Amino acid sequence: MTNIPIDAGLRTSGRSFDAWKFFGRYGALLVLGLMIVVVATLEPDTFATRDNAINILNQSALAAIIAMGLTFPLVAGEFDLSIGYNASLAGIVACTLMVDSGASIPVAFALAILGGAVIGLVNGLVVTGLGVNALVATLGVGTVVVGINYAIAGGLPVSVGEEAFIDITLGRFLGIPYPVYMMIVLAAILWVVLNRTVLGQSMQAVGGNPVAARLSGIRVDRIRVIVFIICGMCAALTGVLLASRTGNASVNGGDGYLLNAFAAAFFGSAVLRDGQFHIIGTIIGVVTVSVGFNAIALIGLGTYWQYLFQGTLLILGVGVATVARRRAG
Amino acid sequence: MRATETTTPQAAGNGVAPAGPPIVEMRGISKSFGGARALDDVSITLGAGDVLALCGANGAGKSTLVRILAGVETADAGTIRVAGEDVSIDSPQDATRLGLNFIHQELNLVPKFTGLQNMALGYEGGSRTGFLDRRAARRRAVEVIEGLGGGVPLDTEVERLTVSERWMISLGRSLMREARVIAMDEPTASFTEEEAERLFSVIADLTKSGVGVLYISHRLDEVLHVSRDVTVLRNGRMVGTFVADEIDRDRLTREIIGREVTDLAPPPEEAVERHLHSEPVLTVRGLAREPRVHGVDLDIHPREILGVAGLVGSGRTELARLMFGADSPTGGAMQLDGKDFSPRSPYDAIRRGVALVPEERRSEGLLLQESVARNIALATMHDDRQPTTRLLSPGRMRATAKEMVERFGIKVSSVDQLVGDLSGGNQQKVVVSKYVRAAPKLLILDEPTVGVDVGARGELYGIIRELAHAGAAIVLISSDFEELAICDRVAVMREGRVVDIVDGAHATKDHLTSLCYAVPEEKQA
Numbered sequence: 001m002t003n004i005p006i007d008a009g010l011r012t013s014g015r016s017f018d019a020w021k022f023f024g025r026y027g028a029l030l031v032l033g034l035m036i037v038v039v040a041t042l043e044p045d046t047f048a049t050r051d052n053a054i055n056i057l058n059q060s061a062l063a064a065i066i067a068m069g070l071t072f073p074l075v076a077g078e079f080d081l082s083i084g085y086n087a088s089l090a091g092i093v094a095c096t097l098m099v100d101s102g103a104s105i106p107v108a109f110a111l112a113i114l115g116g117a118v119i120g121l122v123n124g125l126v127v128t129g130l131g132v133n134a135l136v137a138t139l140g141v142g143t144v145v146v147g148i149n150y151a152i153a154g155g156l157p158v159s160v161g162e163e164a165f166i167d168i169t170l171g172r173f174l175g176i177p178y179p180v181y182m183m184i185v186l187a188a189i190l191w192v193v194l195n196r197t198v199l200g201q202s203m204q205a206v207g208g209n210p211v212a213a214r215l216s217g218i219r220v221d222r223i224r225v226i227v228f229i230i231c232g233m234c235a236a237l238t239g240v241l242l243a244s245r246t247g248n249a250s251v252n253g254g255d256g257y258l259l260n261a262f263a264a265a266f267f268g269s270a271v272l273r274d275g276q277f278h279i280i281g282t283i284i285g286v287v288t289v290s291v292g293f294n295a296i297a298l299i300g301l302g303t304y305w306q307y308l309f310q311g312t313l314l315i316l317g318v319g320v321a322t323v324a325r326r327r328a329g
Numbered sequence: 330m331r332a333t334e335t336t337t338p339q340a341a342g343n344g345v346a347p348a349g350p351p352i353v354e355m356r357g358i359s360k361s362f363g364g365a366r367a368l369d370d371v372s373i374t375l376g377a378g379d380v381l382a383l384c385g386a387n388g389a390g391k392s393t394l395v396r397i398l399a400g401v402e403t404a405d406a407g408t409i410r411v412a413g414e415d416v417s418i419d420s421p422q423d424a425t426r427l428g429l430n431f432i433h434q435e436l437n438l439v440p441k442f443t444g445l446q447n448m449a450l451g452y453e454g455g456s457r458t459g460f461l462d463r464r465a466a467r468r469r470a471v472e473v474i475e476g477l478g479g480g481v482p483l484d485t486e487v488e489r490l491t492v493s494e495r496w497m498i499s500l501g502r503s504l505m506r507e508a509r510v511i512a513m514d515e516p517t518a519s520f521t522e523e524e525a526e527r528l529f530s531v532i533a534d535l536t537k538s539g540v541g542v543l544y545i546s547h548r549l550d551e552v553l554h555v556s557r558d559v560t561v562l563r564n565g566r567m568v569g570t571f572v573a574d575e576i577d578r579d580r581l582t583r584e585i586i587g588r589e590v591t592d593l594a595p596p597p598e599e600a601v602e603r604h605l606h607s608e609p610v611l612t613v614r615g616l617a618r619e620p621r622v623h624g625v626d627l628d629i630h631p632r633e634i635l636g637v638a639g640l641v642g643s644g645r646t647e648l649a650r651l652m653f654g655a656d657s658p659t660g661g662a663m664q665l666d667g668k669d670f671s672p673r674s675p676y677d678a679i680r681r682g683v684a685l686v687p688e689e690r691r692s693e694g695l696l697l698q699e700s701v702a703r704n705i706a707l708a709t710m711h712d713d714r715q716p717t718t719r720l721l722s723p724g725r726m727r728a729t730a731k732e733m734v735e736r737f738g739i740k741v742s743s744v745d746q747l748v749g750d751l752s753g754g755n756q757q758k759v760v761v762s763k764y765v766r767a768a769p770k771l772l773i774l775d776e777p778t779v780g781v782d783v784g785a786r787g788e789l790y791g792i793i794r795e796l797a798h799a800g801a802a803i804v805l806i807s808s809d810f811e812e813l814a815i816c817d818r819v820a821v822m823r824e825g826r827v828v829d830i831v832d833g834a835h836a837t838k839d840h841l842t843s844l845c846y847a848v849p850e851e852k853q854a
Contacts, residue, residue, distance in 0.1 A: 196720040198710040205707055208696035215655060215687050215694070216707040216763065217679035276698070 024324030061179035067261035069234020082142030087239030087254025095158035095249040116236025124225030270321030350413030358407035382556035430503030440488035493524040512543035616661035636816030644825040653685035684764035688775040694760035697749035702730035733762040754785025
């Protein structure tokens with residue numbers, strides 16, 4: 001025992017407060033806090049109100065659901081570029097089932113989400129079975145999904161007049177829209193899956209070191225398939241809710257969520273943790289973007305500011321955190 | 330300089346007499362890695378047109394010396410002279426500029442590139458614009474390959490070539506520019522006899538043109554055949570430099586092994602007999618995975634510590650991975666506790682009670698960015714679930730980790746510490762704990778003490794003994810033959826086969842090393 005250098009195992013224990021480390025972990029949160037304070041000062045009457053806060057959360061809900069799903073492949077070290085097309089298809093499938101086949105809302109929802117799961121399964125099988133890189137695999141599958149979408153809808157939007165369908169996203173309970181509850185409940189479930197189940201811990205292990213994970217008895221390929229399925233289901237849920245919000249599924253309505261979800265998840269990886277993807281980080285990423293968009297609208301800036309803001313936020317958020325981690329050593 | 334003319338057939342008629350200053354001279358080289366001395370005052374001299382062999386057991390310091398010459402490591406002390414001038418080699422680029430070329434075992438070729446493309450990497454001949462002059466590169470490559478005897482396809486992707494063809498491409502790459510020295514690390518490890526013969530004649534041609542060759546090999550007959558001088562290292566120190574003609578294989582083997590005192594307890598006594606009378610835990614019959622493992626037979630008994638000795642590349646790691654389901658065999662069968670055992674993945678093996686502590690601790694054993702507790706839990710996460718909710722309980726996980734930390738004396742500030750911040754010995758104990766938590770009937774450890782300091786090493790041996798005592802069967806793979814003294818029996822592997830099983834009392838470093846080095850004639854006897 002005496003041969004072991006005393007400090008060998010204790011390198012981090014005596015470390016005093018490290019400003020870089022702190023900044024690396026909490027910098028992104030500081031940005032969000034600072035933004036809220038500044039905008040609240042500038043626009044106290046419109047921004048800092050209960051209604052606007054609910055509005056921001058409501059705006060965040062759909063993006064958060066798809067981004068939380070995307071967090072799973074990212075945690076396991078994979079990518080999914082098919083989520084936007086998957087969401088678009090889910091809206092089309094759900095609405096077409098209701099309009100053409102007279103399916104009830106729950107059945108239409110269930111089948112559309114099942115479709116999302118199948119897309120995820122195919123992604124997972126192409127990645128694990130054929131060994132195709134996830135970027136290429138999901139791009140390919142995503143393109144096929146667009147084709148299926150057009151084959152079903154012929155490129156035209158599908159409208160559903162039913163009040164109950166629209167009410168799913170516009171309805172409120174205690175003054176708060178349903179999608180906000182869905183976001184919160186889903187976040188709680190997904191957080192538990194990722195952090196409190198063998199499955200979730202296995203995903204993190206696969207993302208951390210797939211070789212060590214396999215040699216520790218984790219069935220790596222199975223885990224990879226499952227992350228794609230979860231991601232596909234979340235994407236489809238977002239797609240269906242999007243269609244419900246307008247009562248109308250457009251063929252490319254969900255496409256834009258792809259970049260939003262990636263931006264949110266990557267920004268979120270710089271929140272609280274050292275570059276690891278996690279559910280709470282992803283939600284904070286989505287909310288930060290929504291707060292920014294909301295502020296841009298309230299202050300009355302042009303739409304192009306949204307893009308400038310989102311791009312800058314992503315680069316700064318991840319870049320600063322990376323630099324800070326390097327400095328913290 | 331030695332004036333003795335060597336009579337090695339290929340090097341005979343060597344036109345370039347070692348008249349000028351030696352082409353490479355390393356003097357008084359020392360190097361330590363965190364407290365451990367890897368090299369202590371080592372000197373070598375290589376003349377133009379000479380072949381100098383570097384010999385020593387695994388871990389003797391050959392690779393460190395070569396890495397210093399290649400600019401990959403920096404020496405703590407000592408001087409290097411190239412063609413009589415003092416030089417400092419701080420990077421691989423420096424070494425290349427000085428005309429020093431290295432053909433490592435991994436070859437460092439780009440698998441998807443053709444032979445020509447690989448050879449053209451870093452070749453700037455004929456180019457004034459910065460663009461690759463492809464015609465000049467091809468002309469030069471063809472010239473080089475012809476010079477090496479030809480017959481190596483230049484337009485085939487390297488991944489589709491045979492090992493010896495790849496090796497020739499790698500050699501060819503270093504000859505694209507003017508080479509003064511070529512260091513070859515275990516070149517013939519995967520060669521057939523004809524391929525090796527061809528290499529020897531290539532070496533003879535190279536030396537005729539004045540190139541110095543540094544030849545590193547475990548194959549002593551080859552060493553004596555191709556080289557003029559042999560420098561022997563043992564535990565980082567120089568044993569001496571011998572003229573190849575004046576020394577025979579037995580003497581060289583003795584110089585490599587040396588006489589050392591083992592500080593490990595002597596092998597256990599009549600207990601061995603008792604273990605062997607019990608039913609084997611694992612029986613292995615004809616297990617093969619071509620081209621590295623050919624038909625291994627082995628019985629492993631409960632409470633037994635079975636050592637596996639062999640040189641690097643003898644198939645030890647491959648055999649362990651087959652028993653653990655990490656690779657699938659091309660032939661043979663195994664039985665675990667009398668029942669058929671053909672694991673398709675480590676998942677199957679762990680569930681049946683077989684665990685492997687892998688050779689590469691950092692890349693195969695650990696999640697470096699995760700905590701000690703999570704790493705220890707990795708193979709047995711199901712046990713950390715709350716019985717009622719079936720959800721993982723971080724509290725339980727940390728409690729079990731704390732038990733392991735205490736049981737194995739792992740030095741951590743807390744079980745939440747990142748495993749990447751621990752010392753090598755403590756990291757290894759974390760990996761061992763992870764698999765011990767799975768309560769294996771058979772625990773295989775592949776080089777468990779590499780990069781582990783002396784104190785922790787002793788503790789690891791203690792853990793291994795304790796596990797065997799508690800009823801587990803242990804397979805201990807090691808290149809450090811002294812540590813095999815704790816084994817009840819030692820299986821010796823050579824070229825993918827178990828060629829001998831020695832009982833503990835006779836498993837001296839001396840004896841094992843000579844078994845590992847046995848020449849082909851002896852093998853057939």
